[in-house]
Amino acid sequence: MTATSPASTTTENSQVGRSIPGAYAHEVVSGRLEYVTDRRLPGMLHGAVTRSAVPHGRIAGIDTTVAAKMAGVRCVLVGADVPFNLLGPTEADGPVLADEQVRQVGEAIALVAAVDAGTARRAADAIVVDVEPLPVVGDAHAALAPDAPRLHDGGNVAGRIGFASGDVERALSDADTVVERVVSTPAQEHVAIEPPGGVALWEAGQVTIWCGSQNPGLHRRKVARALGIGLEDVRLVSGPVGGAFGARNDDPMPVFLALLARAAGAPVHLRMSREEVMVAGPKRHPFHTSVRIGFGRDGRIAASDMTAIADTGPYVTSGPNVLKTSAEMSVGPYRVPVARFDGQVVYTNNANAGAFRGYGVPQVAFALETAIDQAAAELGIDPVDLRLRNVLRGGDRHGLYGHPVTPGLRVAETLTAAATDDWWVTRAEWRRRARPPWRRGTGIALAIKGVGLGSGRGDAARARLIVSVDGRVRIWAGPNHTGQAIDVAYRQIAADVLGVDPGRIDVVVDDTQLVPESGATAASRSMYAGGSAVAAVCRRLLEALEDVGASDLALGAGRLVSEGRAEFEATFTLPDVADPGMIDPERLGNYAPHRVYGCSAQVVRLEVNELTGEIRVAGVVCAVDCGRAINPGAVVGQAEGGVAQGLGLALMEEYRLVDGRPVTQSLENYLIPTIRDVPPIRTRLVGGDEPTGPMGAKGMAEVVIVPTGPAVAAAVADAVGVRSDRLPITPERLLTALRAQERGPQ
Amino acid sequence: MKVNGVPVDPPDAAARLIDYLRDDLGLIGAKEGCGMGECGSCTVLMNGSPVCSCLVLVGQVGDGEVTTVEGVASGATGRAVQEAFVRRQAVQCGFCVAGMVVSASALVAEHPAPTDEQMRAGLEGNLCRCTGYGAIARAVREATR
Numbered sequence: 050m051t052a053t054s055p056a057s058t059t060t061e062n063s064q065v066g067r068s069i070p071g072a073y074a075h076e077v078v079s080g081r082l083e084y085v086t087d088r089r090l091p092g093m094l095h096g097a098v099t100r101s102a103v104p105h106g107r108i109a110g111i112d113t114t115v116a117a118k119m120a121g122v123r124c125v126l127v128g129a130d131v132p133f134n135l136l137g138p139t140e141a142d143g144p145v146l147a148d149e150q151v152r153q154v155g156e157a158i159a160l161v162a163a164v165d166a167g168t169a170r171r172a173a174d175a176i177v178v179d180v181e182p183l184p185v186v187g188d189a190h191a192a193l194a195p196d197a198p199r200l201h202d203g204g205n206v207a208g209r210i211g212f213a214s215g216d217v218e219r220a221l222s223d224a225d226t227v228v229e230r231v232v233s234t235p236a237q238e239h240v241a242i243e244p245p246g247g248v249a250l251w252e253a254g255q256v257t258i259w260c261g262s263q264n265p266g267l268h269r270r271k272v273a274r275a276l277g278i279g280l281e282d283v284r285l286v287s288g289p290v291g292g293a294f295g296a297r298n299d300d301p302m303p304v305f306l307a308l309l310a311r312a313a314g315a316p317v318h319l320r321m322s323r324e325e326v327m328v329a330g331p332k333r334h335p336f337h338t339s340v341r342i343g344f345g346r347d348g349r350i351a352a353s354d355m356t357a358i359a360d361t362g363p364y365v366t367s368g369p370n371v372l373k374t375s376a377e378m379s380v381g382p383y384r385v386p387v388a389r390f391d392g393q394v395v396y397t398n399n400a401n402a403g404a405f406r407g408y409g410v411p412q413v414a415f416a417l418e419t420a421i422d423q424a425a426a427e428l429g430i431d432p433v434d435l436r437l438r439n440v441l442r443g444g445d446r447h448g449l450y451g452h453p454v455t456p457g458l459r460v461a462e463t464l465t466a467a468a469t470d471d472w473w474v475t476r477a478e479w480r481r482r483a484r485p486p487w488r489r490g491t492g493i494a495l496a497i498k499g500v501g502l503g504s505g506r507g508d509a510a511r512a513r514l515i516v517s518v519d520g521r522v523r524i525w526a527g528p529n530h531t532g533q534a535i536d537v538a539y540r541q542i543a544a545d546v547l548g549v550d551p552g553r554i555d556v557v558v559d560d561t562q563l564v565p566e567s568g569a570t571a572a573s574r575s576m577y578a579g580g581s582a583v584a585a586v587c588r589r590l591l592e593a594l595e596d597v598g599a600s601d602l603a604l605g606a607g608r609l610v611s612e613g614r615a616e617f618e619a620t621f622t623l624p625d626v627a628d629p630g631m632i633d634p635e636r637l638g639n640y641a642p643h644r645v646y647g648c649s650a651q652v653v654r655l656e657v658n659e660l661t662g663e664i665r666v667a668g669v670v671c672a673v674d675c676g677r678a679i680n681p682g683a684v685v686g687q688a689e690g691g692v693a694q695g696l697g698l699a700l701m702e703e704y705r706l707v708d709g710r711p712v713t714q715s716l717e718n719y720l721i722p723t724i725r726d727v728p729p730i731r732t733r734l735v736g737g738d739e740p741t742g743p744m745g746a747k748g749m750a751e752v753v754i755v756p757t758g759p760a761v762a763a764a765v766a767d768a769v770g771v772r773s774d775r776l777p778i779t780p781e782r783l784l785t786a787l788r789a790q791e792r793g794p795q
Numbered sequence: 796m797k798v799n800g801v802p803v804d805p806p807d808a809a810a811r812l813i814d815y816l817r818d819d820l821g822l823i824g825a826k827e828g829c830g831m832g833e834c835g836s837c838t839v840l841m842n843g844s845p846v847c848s849c850l851v852l853v854g855q856v857g858d859g860e861v862t863t864v865e866g867v868a869s870g871a872t873g874r875a876v877q878e879a880f881v882r883r884q885a886v887q888c889g890f891c892v893a894g895m896v897v898s899a900s901a902l903v904a905e906h907p908a909p910t911d912e913q914m915r916a917g918l919e920g921n922l923c924r925c926t927g928y929g930a931i932a933r934a935v936r937e938a939t940r
Contacts, residue, residue, distance in 0.1 A: 070881050077889035078877040078896055080824020080864035087823045240924050242828045242836055242890040291826070291890025292924050323829040532888035532925045682884040686930055690887065693927030716833035716922070723919045724928040 064541035064551050065744050068682030071534040072556075073289060084289045085247040085259040086320050093248065094123055096309045096319035097169035099159035099176045100329060101151035104187075104398040104709025105198070106180035108149055111159060116172040121164040124312040125172070128158075131308060132277035136301055136364075141201065143364030143401075145275050145304055151180060152200055152363030153398055154711055155329030160305055162313040166320075185398045185709040189337060189360040192395040200363055200396040207361050208369030208394040210376045212640065214449060214631050215387035220352035224343025228424040232774045234412045234758070235703035236360070236400055237333035238326075238713075240721050243291020245330070246320030249306035255282045256307045261290030263297045263531050263570035265561045272307045283307070288559035293531035294694070295404035296331055298571060299366040327719060328711050331403030332704050334359040334371055334394075336412035340379075342420050348430050348438045350386075353448070355379040357392040357413060362401035367408070368394040373641050374499065375409035380448030381417050382460040382497040382648065383439045388449045398709035404571060406694060407754045410498050415776060418494040418759030423772060432493055432763070433468040437461060440495075447642060451630030452504075455645045457739035457747070459674045464495050466672035466733045467650035473670065479654060480767070487656040487665075492763025495650045496755035500748040501574040503641025504625035510578035511565035512539075512586040514617045520606040522547065522554045522590070526583050527567025528575040529558040533687065533750065535575045538679045539583045542743055546587035549602055556583075565618065573647055573748025576679060578623055580743035585619035593617070624741055645739060647749040648674040651692070651756040657768045662784030664700060664765065666728045673753055674735040677745030681734060687750040688732040695757025697722050700777050796856045798822070799866030808854030812846075813837045815853050816863060824864035824893040828922070835921035838894035839863045845901045845920070864893040872938075873900040879938040880931070887925035895921045899935050908939055 076082035113125045128134045128148025136142045147156050159176050163169035184198040191197055192205040199205060221227055247260030256278075262268045262285060269283045285303060302319065309317040321329070337358045343351040357375055361368035372392045379390040425432035441448070443456040467473065476491035483489040502508040512526035524543055530536050536556045544551040557563060558579075567579060590602075593614050599605025609615045626644045629637050652670035657663070671688045678684045701720050705712040713719040738745025762773045771786040796803060798820060805815050816822045816839070825848050828834035832847040839848045840862040867873030876899045879885075886892050895918065902909055902917030909917065914935055923931060 068884060070884050071886050071889070073889065074881040074884075074886040075877075077886045077892050078864075078880045079868055080822070080893040080896075082889065083823060084826070084890065087817075087826075240922075242834060242888070242922065242924055243826065244828070290888065291828075292888040294924070323831070323834075534884075534887070682930075686884055686887055686926055689927035689929040690925045691927075694924070715831060716829045717831065721922060721924065722927075723922060724932070725915045725919045727928050730927060730929055 064544040065679050066681065069537050069541065069680055072536050082289055084243055084291055085261055086243060088248045088259050090248060090250060090316040093316045093318050094162040094164060094313050095166040095169045096305065096317050097161045097173035098157050098305065099173045099178065101147065101154055101156040101158055103151060103180055103182055104154050104185045105183040106151050107183060108147065108151060108178065109181050110179040112177040113159065116161060116175040119168065119172045119175065121168040122172045123162045124309065126160040126308055126312055131275055133275050136271055136304065141207065141365040145301065153401060154709060155325065157301065160309050162309045162317050187398060187706065187708040189358045189395050189397060192397050205396045206393055207365050207396050208372060209392065210372050211391040212376060212449060213389040214451060217352050217354045217387050217389040220387040221341055221343040221354060224351040225346045226344045226424065226428060227341055228420045228427060229341045230416050230420040230423065230774065231339045232416045232419065233337045234335060234415055234776045236335045236402065237405060237698050237702050238330065238704045238719055239294040239296035239405060241292030241294060241296050244321045244323055244326050245300050245302045247302065247306060248316055248318045249310035250316040251310050255284065256310065257284045257286065258303045258306050259286045260303045260306055261293065261297045262287040262303065263293045265529065266566045266568065268303045269561055272304050275304050276307055276311065285561045286559060287529050290531055293570065294406045295571065297531065298404045298569060299331060324715050327714050331366060332400045333405035334361060334368065334402040334409065334412065338413055338416040340416040340420050342424060344424055344428060348428055348435050350383055350439050352387040353380055353385045354389045355413065355416065359392065359394045360397050360399055360402060361394045362399050363396055364401055366401065366403040368402065371409035375413045377449065377499065377642055378410045379413045379417065381414060382441050382495060383448050384441055384445060385448035390449060399706050400704060406691065407498065407751050408572065410496065411698065411755050411758060414496050414755045415758050418756065419762050419772065422492065422763040422766065433464060436464055436495055440464065446630060450632050450640060450642045452626040452628060452642045455739065455741065457676060457737065458646055458648065459735055459737050460497065460648050463648040463672045463674045463735045464650040466735050467493060467652050467670050470652060470670040470731060472654050472668055473652045483656065486658050486660045488659055488768045489656050490764040490768025491652060491654045492760045492767055493650065493652050494756035494759035494763060496752055497646040497648045498573060498752035498755060499643030500577045500645040500647060501623040501643065502572055503643050505638030506641055508568060508578065509620050509622040510567040510582040511618065511620045512582040513565055514586045514590055516590060516606050516609055516615045518607050518610045520553060520603045524554065524556045524583060524586065525563045525565065526556065526579055527558055527564045528570040528579050531570050533575065534680060534683045535579060538576055538683065539579060541679055542580050542583050543587050545744065546584050547590065547602060573751045576746050577645065577742050577748050578621055580679065580746060581621035582619055584743045585621055586617050589617040589619055645741060645747050647747055647752040649752045649756050651760045653760040653764045655761065655764045655768065657765060657783065659769065659787060662780035662787060664778065664783065666696060668728045670731045670733065671753060672733040672735055673749050675749035676737065676739035676742050676747040678734050679744060679746050684734060684749060685732045688753045689730045691750060691753030692730050692757050693722050693727045695754040696727065698776060699758040699761040703777050796858055797860045799862055805853045808852065810853045811849055812851040812853055812856065813848035816848060822863050822865050826890055826893060835898065836891050836894040838897045838921060840897060840901060845898050864897050867897055867900050872903050875938040876900050876903060879934040883930050883934040883937055885926060885930040885934040891921060891923045895923065895931060903935065903939055
């Protein structure tokens with residue numbers, strides 16, 4: 050690893066810029082930390098879920114008689130027992146427990162609580178569900194056919210977003226060179242190592258739920274709505290939790306836990322098996338994406354046109370918002386005079402798709418970046434040079450919407466940081482040294498990804514601070530921690546703003562009883578939004594100290610407490626774009642353009658076995674612009690983790706179904722990278738501040754997964770001349786392409 | 796059998812070792828991530844060798860010795876591995892880490908200066924979805940210095 054720290058104005062005592070381990074790291078390595086699914090309460094029962102075995106059907110009857118009479122069973126719940134039987138405000142959000150129709154394998158139908166987990170499982174399996182099968186929509190294209198079976202009364206289109214900044218057809222016909230790509234990317238499973246679950250406890254009409262969540266406010270609303278109780282009667286403790294990556298944004302588990310514990314009159318523990326997560330958990334949206342890019346003779350982009358179809362499965366969780374991000378990033382980090390995007394999210398009987406790190410960007414970036422790589426080859430221009438002729442500079446206008454981007458954008462610098470690495474510079478020599486049957490290649494790719502929910506969405510984070518008489522500071526802030534050590538970063542920021550020892554500061558992020566609503570640990574927003582709210586609340590305290598004439602916290606704390614001024618709150622609202630460009634200002638939130646973007650450029654060097662199609666990745670350079678790195682070691686960890694997930698998406702991960710029936714149902718046949726599959730990764734932090742961010746920081750944990758796939762594809766093309774149009778690039782697919790290449794054009 | 800050096804008398808030879816450790820003994824360090832020996836989060840040492848405790852029945856241990864992550868720190872090697880994991884920021888969500896620390900301790904005990912290939916062979920049975928394994932490899936290197 051090579052980590053270059055950004056130029057820093059930090060002083061000897063400052064905490065920002067130091068690499069500091071996670072808050073519970075010692076408890077973790079000694080095995081003492083109690084995760085939400087480790088929690089045990091006196092008198093606790095165990096739950097289990099009855100799930101659909103068929104992808105589509107009408108429920109004719111649910112017979113719970115045998116299950117309910119089994120010894121040790123305390124309660125059985127079906128849809129009719131749920132006061133408001135939807136996971137969101139509308140039918141499109143899907144039922145808590147299906148009672149009329151099932152639309153995917155694994156959909157929840159009934160819940161059981163019993164004295165032990167084995168009894169609960171047997172009872173759940175003893176529930177007889179009578180289903181009349183309906184025709185299955187097994188593919189996004191099939192869903193759009195005029196005679197396709199309809200999953201919902203309104204048809205199979207769950208959302209559509211289109212935008213054009215001018216006459217694209219004309220601009221493309223005027224272009225000197227047009228490159229066209231038609232690609233597809235798979236459903237990817239998050240495989241957070243802790244399966245979803247936790248414990249719920251009712252006391253005095255209020256429920257406390259210990260369950261992983263990366264959106265505690267949303268989960269409280271889901272629970273309150275489904276159970277018909279007040280929001281203030283729901284407390285969610287969302288950690289410690291074992292990973293998220295988007296999977297814990299829409300997880301119904303908190304609703305199941307609250308329902309079961311209320312009906313059983315006892316605390317209930319419920320935990321999904323790995324097979325349940327694989328089949329019923331959310332996935333990255335699989336996309337079919339087509340792109341055409343026109344270039345002038347000078348290599349400048351003249352126009353771009355993209356269409357995308359995303360398979361969201363049977364219900365809407367994040368689909369239309371995912372597509373919104375795809376639309377914005379359909380032009381990547383490039384200046385594009387005329388651009389068009391047309392995307393649809395469609396319902397199928399496949400796995401429900403939701404949020405996954407990158408949120409619609411890896412899919413469109415695979416089309417766009419591989420098209421740029423192909424264009425570089427066709428135009429005879431170096432792929433770095435071609436990109437540098439077209440990249441957005443800080444303050445430029447966005448390629449599709451025309452809004453100005455932050456002056457803190459460093460795309461050219463990030464690309465240059467990757468391209469000056471030895472692994473890119475020496476690629477020709479490295480390629481020559483290949484030994485048969487292995488052939489060698491090197492690829493490069495580039496991406497940006499917005500920070501926060503985007504303009505017009507009222508995106509905000511909040512922080513609360515109480516100072517005690519001895520000068521100790523407690524801060525409650527969100528977004529919460531699902532592995533990023535975000536609480537440690539909040540403390541680093543607070544220590545520097547307040548100028549106090551971090552040991553005098555406690556930070557709590559994972560309890561809705563105390564943490565003010567701060568939105569999701571998502572959209573690369575935690576550091577930027579939460580860190581800004583923490584800095585703001587600390588400044589409130591400094592102002593109060595100044596009011597009472599105290600020069601520091603130790604001297605002024607007692608005074609603030611006695612005057613009743615020891616408690617502070619602050620809200621940070623993410624800045625909207627300075628002007629909406631070509632977007633109708635009334636519809637800003639429909640497109641949600643970003644002002645601030647994180648950036649990553651990556652170099653992949655790899656070897657291809659010509660006889661077998663096997664790919665061995667030899668190394669990845671990951672340059673990343675995160676503004677100021679608050680906790681550089683944590684940033685490197687996010688970069689390496691993102692690249693590893695990107696390699697999984699590029700080379701091995703694909704959640705497969707046939708006619709709506711899952712094929713890859715466990716970690717035996719859905720493989721994720723092991724230590725053997727991840728090569729050395731050189732992370733390069735690009736220096737510079739984001740002017741609107743806390744201490745100059747911005748988000749980066751999503752953008753690092755985006756360039757990996759297209760950089761792998763570019764390296765494969767460099768090695769063997771095959772331009773892959775489908776991820777993952779498995780040995781079978783690559784070998785098929787190599788054989789076709791040998792046979793020549795048909 | 797002995798668990799972390801203490802003689803114990805398990806009531807049910809047919810129970811899975813992971814359930815006995817977690818539910819009867821309260822040793823929650825071993826985590827269940829898949830229940831079929833694929834993820835390695837439940838790794839413990841049986842007579843010094845790493846095994847997935849979800850695949851072992853209590854009766855199979857016989858009068859052998861089981862060492863969990865909670866017991867790993869009683870040796871200098873285990874302590875060094877744990878400290879290196881903290882220092883090198885190899886803990887993100889941490890759910891795989893207990894199993895990873897057990898496997899890494901066994902690796903370092905067998906190969907005090909492991910080659911890259913020995914490290915890969917020793918840790919390839921432990922899945923981590925957060926770190927990309929870089930910080931973990933750096934921690935193991937540091938622990939062997």
